Amino acid sequence: IYGERDYKTFGYLRILPANCSVEEENRQRTKALATRMVVLREGASKEDREAAEMEAQRAWEESGRTASWGCQWFHVWKEKVSAAVALKQRLKVVFFPGQAGEGREAFHDLPHADLWNGVGCGGSQKCEIAYLDLMKKDHGNAWDYDQVDVGHFLKSEFQVGAKVDALDGKEWCRGTLVTVPSAIPKDPKETTWTVRNARNGKTFATNRVRHADLIRKMLTDLGEEEFMKLVKGMLPEGSEVVKGEEYVLPHGTPCFAVRLRMKHIALRQQMRNLVLSNEFEIKINQALLEKQQGQWQLQVDKSLFCEIFEEDLHRSELTEHQQEKLRAIHSALSTGAVHLSAVAGAGKTFVALHLVLDELRTKKRQVLFVAPSLGLGFHFVRWLMQSAEEIQLDVLKRMVLMHYPYDSFLSLEVEGNRLKALPVAAAAQLEFSLLVIDEAHEIFRPGVNREFLEKIPTHQRVLLSSRSQASSGGLNFPQVPEVKLTQVVRSSKRIVAGAAAFQGSFDKKDVTSLGPPGPPLKTFLFESGAEDLPEYVFYSIAALGHLMCNYSGLSFHNRLAFLVPDLDFLEKFQPALQEKLTTDFGQRHFQLTSCEDSFSILSTSEGSEGSEVLILDTVEHAKGLEHLFVICVALDAKVRDWQTNLITRSLIYQGITRAQLHALVVNRLLREGWLEFLGVVRFKEEAFEEPAALAETTNAAAAWAVEQREEFRRGSKDSKVDDFGFPLSDDSPKTLAEEELRSPPRTARAKKPTGDDTPSGMQARDSSVWDTENNEIHSPIQQLRFNPLDLAQGEAYMAVNCMEELLAAPKNSVREINLGSDLRGEVWDPKLPGHGDARVKAIAEALKVQRGVYTLRLTKSKIGLEGMQVLTTRVLTVKTIKELDLTESSLGADEAEALAEELKVNDRIKTLTLTNNNLGDQGAEALAEALFLNRNLKDLFLNHCEIGFPGAEAIVR
Numbered sequence: 001i002y003g004e005r006d007y008k009t010f011g012y013l014r015i016l017p018a019n020c021s022v023e024e025e026n027r028q029r030t031k032a033l034a035t036r037m038v039v040l041r042e043g044a045s046k047e048d049r050e051a052a053e054m055e056a057q058r059a060w061e062e063s064g065r066t067a068s069w070g071c072q073w074f075h076v077w078k079e080k081v082s083a084a085v086a087l088k089q090r091l092k093v094v095f096f097p098g099q100a101g102e103g104r105e106a107f108h109d110l111p112h113a114d115l116w117n118g119v120g121c122g123g124s125q126k127c128e129i130a131y132l133d134l135m136k137k138d139h140g141n142a143w144d145y146d147q148v149d150v151g152h153f154l155k156s157e158f159q160v161g162a163k164v165d166a167l168d169g170k171e172w173c174r175g176t177l178v179t180v181p182s183a184i185p186k187d188p189k190e191t192t193w194t195v196r197n198a199r200n201g202k203t204f205a206t207n208r209v210r211h212a213d214l215i216r217k218m219l220t221d222l223g224e225e226e227f228m229k230l231v232k233g234m235l236p237e238g239s240e241v242v243k244g245e246e247y248v249l250p251h252g253t254p255c256f257a258v259r260l261r262m263k264h265i266a267l268r269q270q271m272r273n274l275v276l277s278n279e280f281e282i283k284i285n286q287a288l289l290e291k292q293q294g295q296w297q298l299q300v301d302k303s304l305f306c307e308i309f310e311e312d313l314h315r316s317e318l319t320e321h322q323q324e325k326l327r328a329i330h331s332a333l334s335t336g337a338v339h340l341s342a343v344a345g346a347g348k349t350f351v352a353l354h355l356v357l358d359e360l361r362t363k364k365r366q367v368l369f370v371a372p373s374l375g376l377g378f379h380f381v382r383w384l385m386q387s388a389e390e391i392q393l394d395v396l397k398r399m400v401l402m403h404y405p406y407d408s409f410l411s412l413e414v415e416g417n418r419l420k421a422l423p424v425a426a427a428a429q430l431e432f433s434l435l436v437i438d439e440a441h442e443i444f445r446p447g448v449n450r451e452f453l454e455k456i457p458t459h460q461r462v463l464l465s466s467r468s469q470a471s472s473g474g475l476n477f478p479q480v481p482e483v484k485l486t487q488v489v490r491s492s493k494r495i496v497a498g499a500a501a502f503q504g505s506f507d508k509k510d511v512t513s514l515g516p517p518g519p520p521l522k523t524f525l526f527e528s529g530a531e532d533l534p535e536y537v538f539y540s541i542a543a544l545g546h547l548m549c550n551y552s553g554l555s556f557h558n559r560l561a562f563l564v565p566d567l568d569f570l571e572k573f574q575p576a577l578q579e580k581l582t583t584d585f586g587q588r589h590f591q592l593t594s595c596e597d598s599f600s601i602l603s604t605s606e607g608s609e610g611s612e613v614l615i616l617d618t619v620e621h622a623k624g625l626e627h628l629f630v631i632c633v634a635l636d637a638k639v640r641d642w643q644t645n646l647i648t649r650s651l652i653y654q655g656i657t658r659a660q661l662h663a664l665v666v667n668r669l670l671r672e673g674w675l676e677f678l679g680v681v682r683f684k685e686e687a688f689e690e691p692a693a694l695a696e697t698t699n700a701a702a703a704w705a706v707e708q709r710e711e712f713r714r715g716s717k718d719s720k721v722d723d724f725g726f727p728l729s730d731d732s733p734k735t736l737a738e739e740e741l742r743s744p745p746r747t748a749r750a751k752k753p754t755g756d757d758t759p760s761g762m763q764a765r766d767s768s769v770w771d772t773e774n775n776e777i778h779s780p781i782q783q784l785r786f787n788p789l790d791l792a793q794g795e796a797y798m799a800v801n802c803m804e805e806l807l808a809a810p811k812n813s814v815r816e817i818n819l820g821s822d823l824r825g826e827v828w829d830p831k832l833p834g835h836g837d838a839r840v841k842a843i844a845e846a847l848k849v850q851r852g853v854y855t856l857r858l859t860k861s862k863i864g865l866e867g868m869q870v871l872t873t874r875v876l877t878v879k880t881i882k883e884l885d886l887t888e889s890s891l892g893a894d895e896a897e898a899l900a901e902e903l904k905v906n907d908r909i910k911t912l913t914l915t916n917n918n919l920g921d922q923g924a925e926a927l928a929e930a931l932f933l934n935r936n937l938k939d940l941f942l943n944h945c946e947i948g949f950p951g952a953e954a955i956v957r
Contacts, residue, residue, distance in 0.1 A: 001074060001127045002067050003111025007060035011037055011068040013052060018042045030587045035068040077128060085135075091145035093129055095120050097183075100149045107134040151183065158193070158209055165248045166195040167208035172252035174198045174212060214254045215246045218296050222288075231258055234283050236270040238262070249301055256298075265316055265489060266514045272309050273492075273516050273661065275300050276551050302554035306628070314386040319514065321487040322351050329355060329462065332481035337461040339440075339477055342485035344499065344657035345513075348464045349380065349624060351485070352436050355462065357388055360398060365433035368409070368456065370402045372442045375596035375617075376624040377401040378419050380438070381412060382602060400424065400432070406443075406452045419600045432458040439623050440465040445472040468503045469623070469657070471650035473642070473706065490626055490660050492518025497693035498663065498769045501788035502653040502674070502702050517688035520771035521656065522546060522664040523678050527777060532668055536634055537576045541584055542774065543631045543664045550662075556590075558598055559628040561615035563655045565635050573633070574616055581614075592616040595625055619651050622658050630659035636667045636675040639785040645705040648674055669777055672785035674702075679781045681789070683773065684766040693768050697788035705786060765789050812852040817843060840867040844874040855883040862890040865898065872902035876909070884909055888916040896923030903930040903937065911939040924951030931955070 007013060014028055014037050025039070032039050036059040040052045059068075084091065095102065096119075103120020105113040107130040115123030136143040158164065162177045175195040196203045219227060224244075232241055240261040247257040262268045274280040285297050318326060325340065329351070332338035342348040356367055371377050381399050385392045401410040401421055409430060410421040424430065435458040437443060443450060444465075467475060488496050493513040498521040524539040540562060547560065562577070564570050574592060581590040589611040598615050615627065619635065632655035637648040652674055656663045667675050762781055784790075840863060847853065856875070863871065863886065876884070891899075896919045903909065919927070924947045931937065942955070 001071065001110050002115070002123075004065050005067075007057050009116070010060060010066070011035065012060045012063075013037070013056035014039050016041045026589065033586050035070075036063060037068050073124070074127065078131070081128075081132075085142050088142070091132065091143070092148050093121075093125075093132070093145045094148045094150050094153055097149060097151040100147045104133065105130050107131060154191070155180065157211070163212045164193075164195060164209045165212045165252065165254060166193065166204075166206045166210075167252070168195070168197060168204045168206060171250040172208075172248050174246070174248050177209070178203055212246075212248070212254065215256050219246075219256070222291075222293055222296065227256075230284065230287055234274075234280055234287075235260070236262075236267050236274070238264070238267050239271065249304060253301070255301065264514075265313075265319060266516070268309065268312065268316075269492075269514075270516045272306075273518060275305050276302055276554060276661070277519070278552065299553065302551065303557075306554065306559065311386070314383055318351065318354060319347075319487065319489060322347055322485065322489070325483050325485055326351050326354060328483045332483065333460050333462070335481060336459070337463070337478065337480040339463040339465065339480050339482040340485065341465045341467060341482055343468055343488060343503075344466055344653070345488040345491040345496065345626070345660075346485035347489045348466070348485055349438055350489070352438070352462060352464055353380065353383055353387065356384065356399075356434065356436065357391075359434045360384075360388075360391055360394055363433045364398075365431060365459075366398045366400050367434045367436070368400045368402060368430075368432045368458065369436050369438065370406065370443075371438045372404050372623050373596065373621050374401070374403045374410075374421060375594070375599045375621055376438060377403055377410075377421070378596065378599040379625055381419060382599060385602070400430065404442075414602065417602050419602065430457065432456065433460065434458065435461045436464065437461070438464045439469075440477070441467060441470040441472075441475055442623065444475055444477045445470065446474045446476075447472075469650060469654050471647050473646055486512070488513040488515065491515060491657060492661060493688065493690050494518045494520055494693065494769050495656060495659055495663050497690065497696070499653050499656040500694055500699055501697035502649050502656070503699040513690065517690075519550070519662050520683055520767075520769060522662070523675075523770060523772045523775055524664070524666045525669045525675065525678060525772070525775040525777060526667075527779060528668045532634075533572055533576060535668065536573060536666065537580050539666045540577060540631060540633055541580050543666050544581075544585075546664065546774070547629055547662065555612055556614060556629070557612040558601075558615070560631070561595075561617070561622065561627040561629070561658065562592075562631045562633055563617065563619050563622055563635070563658060564633050565651055566618055566620075569634055570616065570618055577616065588612055590614055595621045599625065619654050619658075623654065626658055626660055628660050629662045629664075630655065631664045631666060632656060633666045634668070635665075636670050636673045638670055638672045639674060639705050642706055649702050649706050669775075671781075674786050676781060677784050677787050677789055678770055678772055679775060679777045680762045680765060680784070681767045681770045681772050682764045683771040684768060686768060688768055696765075696767055696769060698790075699788070701786055701788040701790065809850065811849055814850040814853055816855040816857070817846075817850075817853055818855075818857040840870045840875060844870055847875060847878050851878055852880050853878060854880055855885075856881055857885040858889060859885055859887040860889065861886070863895060864890075865894050868895040868898045872898055876902055876906055879908060882908060883911040885911075885913040886917065887913050891917035891919060891923070893918075893920050893922035893926070897926040900926040900930040903927070904933045907934055907936040909934075909937055912937060913939075913941040914945060915941050915943040917945050919945040919947060919951075921948050921951035921954075923947075925954040928954035928957065 002010075012035075014032070016025055016028060016039060018041065020041070025041075028037075028039050031037060038052045038056040038059065040049065044052070081091070099120050101120070103117070103126060105115070105126050110127055110130055113126070115126050120126070121129070132143055132145055158177060158180060160177050160180055164175060164177055165172055166175050168175075175197050177193060178196050179194040181191050181193065191207050192205050193207070193209050194203055194205055195209065222230075228241065228244055231244070232239075235241070242259040242261050244256060244258045247255050249255055260271070262271065281298065281300055288294055288296055288298070329338050329340060340348050340351060356369075359367055369377055369380050371380070381395060381401070384395045384399065388395070396412050396414065399412060401412065402408070403410075409424040409427045411424050413420050413422065435456055437453075440463040442448070443453075444463075461480075463477065463480070465475075465477065491499075491513060492515045494517055496513045522543065524543055526535055526539055528535045544560075547556070564573060578590075578592050581588075581592070591611045591613050593613050593615060595615055595617045598613060615622075632652070635648070635651045635655050637644060639645060639648075656665075665675065665678070667673075669679060670676060840858070840861075843856070843858075861867075868891075875881075891914065896914075896917075900923075903912075917923075919942070924942070924945070927940075927942075928951075931940075947955075
């Protein structure tokens with residue numbers, strides 16, 4: 001339709017005027033990515049202009065000398081106008097003011113006509129009109145059209161008093177026309193309308209108005225009451241609809257706004273996940289299709305939804321669990337200090353925020369907030385300002401910050417849209433009513449000088465810590481009242497379950513999450529050659545692409561963080577990643593920044609010049625901070641000495657738990673690494689159950705690798721200790737049992753693969769937590785140094801820990817050993833028998849020192865025949881043991897027979913408890929035979945032991 005024209009006419013070179021706005025330039029450059037247009041600003045140098053012209057001409061040649069914008073639009077237009085004619089609709093053609101009917105060309109003349117002469121209409125519109133004239137000639141008056149002057153059209157459509165949507169500055173709003181232009185200029189964009197803003201009543205002049213009836217048409221078609229009923233049916237149970245109203249979004253899209261009331265944060269998070277995963281849109285549009293109303297398809301503005309959600313989150317109330325702990329803190333502060341400990345995501349900083357708000361509202365002194373990074377300090381202050389707008393100025397005046405290396409006090413001021421920290425001039429005169437130390441586990445660890453705390457004049461101190469996030473052992477907190485938060489609020493249940501494998505020896509049995517399940521944690525493990533950096537960039541971009549596909553339509557501005565292990569990696573990774581972001585996602589204008597820079601910005605609704613700011617920083621600088629999405633990059637290391645293990649465990653655990661909704665892991669596959677086990681895991685789609693997900697892994701495997709075992713390190717300088725802190729001195733016992741216990745169990749070498757095997761050669765383990773589909777692993781994984789999937793490894797760790805505690809106690813001082821399944825909070829899978837054998841072996845070693853034990857409790861220990869043999873030959877030989885409790889220890893007839901043989905000769909046991917074991921008649925008969933010979937056993941408990949009449953008769957006889 002255009003013929004062949006030069007590269008300038010076909011739009012391959014765009015010269016922007018000198019006064020062109022940054023936004024317009026960004027729009028043109030975005031357009032250039034699709035059209036190969038070369039963009040140049042007016043006033044560019046002669047050399048730059050010549051280079052641009054050469055590049056534009058080359059693009060024109062390589063595109064076959066066709067229009068840069070292509071002709072696909074014409075095919076789409078023809079289909080639509082043909083559909084309109086088939087529906088017998090009357091066509092209208094709108095011409096420039098005062099030029100109705102002018103500038104028309106015959107269809108066969110289009111390749112040679114001057115289409116862009118400014119007469120009648122634009123060049124492409126001339127092509128459309130020529131096609132209509134051709135179709136009218138060939139097919140009759142159905143293709144006829146009305147010729148309309150745009151001035152007359154606008155005057156008839158937009159009259160004084162009409163409800164319109166209009167552009168007020170940079171934002172659209174709903175309003176009423178106050179005045180209309182008396183005449184329409186040649187360029188309609190120069191037309192000025194006066195509109196009264198319906199939101200604030202102010203009048204403003206604008207050249208952009210449009211009809212405001214689209215949503216009303218939809219509600220009329222669907223029925224407003226019926227539509228609201230449909231919306232309510234899609235909401236999480238417990239949600240309340242306050243009202244629905246017509247609205248226009250700031251960027252101009254007409255919409256229907258539904259205001260909700262959700263009392264609990266879990267409901268809000270569930271709603272957030274429904275929206276961001278597209279599930280809400282899919283369901284409501286499917287319902288419209290089923291109601292034969294498919295002409296209306298709806299979309300949620302996810303970015304605006306997130307802005308409202310985040311603002312609401314800042315102003316949300318404490319959960320009942322948090323309120324209970326806040327009351328306990330107030331009570332404990334009567335002593336002057338309190339320690340609030342929590343698992344990651346439980347909201348310890350949020351609780352402290354409410355404590356500080358109370359302080360700022362009721363007292364006049366200053367409050368000091370101490371944190372490892374300035375970014376966390378900015379986050380806390382910004383949170384305070386957003387939570388209590390009425391005391392924003394007071395927050396700035398009275399809040400003082402201190403961060404690593406903890407050598408100065410910082411005051412705050414606002415500069416533009418940013419928080420700025422400045423050294424306090426008269427620091428010696430400061431006196432604080434409250435001192436809050438966040439991430440206190442980073443201060444109360446070995447090697448940190450804490451003298452600065454003693455010099456801070458304060459009335460009350462609050463310590464906030466998370467032992468599970470500590471990168472060091474030997475934490476030494478002050479002896480003050482401790483309050484514990486165990487309910488995770490911010491993160492999804494899957495994030496809690498996935499991070500639990502790296503939680504170390506810290507309790508997880510009481511940890512719960514209020515949040516919804518959330519998506520599975522996503523892994524991108526890859527095998528790499530000598531050069532890792534390009535691979536890390538490639539797979540990080542793949543991880544970002546995964547999020548873009550799953551959360552289409554959402555701006556990631558200040559919602560996504562790439563977290564890396566250290567500054568050295570960051571320095572190499574940042575420029576390479578930024579270049580790839582620009583190349584692959586130029587239209588999104590992704591820009592990387594640090595945690596400190598991101599959290600210093602007060603209003604985060606949009607980036608400068610339309611960019612989306614993504615955070616790239618180290619885990620160290622992200623301590624205490626959270627993001628909707630987190631991509632953990634290169635955090636893994638080999639399982640080695642305990643110091644390295646402490647750091648790696650902490651990096652991975654903290655990295656994963658910085659995510660609120662979706663955590664992703666990008667890492668080279670390290671043999672004997674912490675993440676290698678994810679090469680033998682496969683995701684299984686099923687109904688998510690939090691207890692089952694937590695039970696998929698044991699945190700004891702991580703505890704094994706990081707235990708510092710201080711009792712041995714405080715010993716002789718000549719004593720040697722292995723990588724896991726176990727003593728290797730010459731006088732240490734070298735029994736086979738101890739060697740078995742001390743060596744961290746490694747998964748056995750794989751046999752011939754079966755249908756259930758992974759590409760790595762080991763049998764696949766199903767997971768409801770980890771999605772490993774995008775792993776690129778081709779060579780076999782033969783064994784695992786760190787294996788949280790192996791519950792037996794966790795059992796062995798606990799057994800060794802018990803043995804060491806017993807060995808460290810004064811000789812013959814222990815009277816009772818209680819080694820039930822609740823030790824350290826671990827719960828073992830009842831489907832895997834024999835884990836108690838390791839416990840029995842550990843006790844056997846410990847009893848070489850502790851010869852005064854009277855009571856031995858091994859409840860829920862799942863003892864196999866091997867463990868029973870150790871119990872009878874090496875444990876019960878201790879002459880002081882009078883009471884033995886083997887409740888619910890998976891004993892069967894074979895184990896009962898072995899125990900019966902011991903009872904025939906052991907007349908020292910007075911009380912024997914075998915409750916809840918599957919002894920059966922065979923086991924009962926064996927015990928009955930022992931009772932003929934053993935007359936000293938006084939109490940025998942056989943409740944629920946599956947004993948029938950023959951067994952019972954044998955016991956009675």
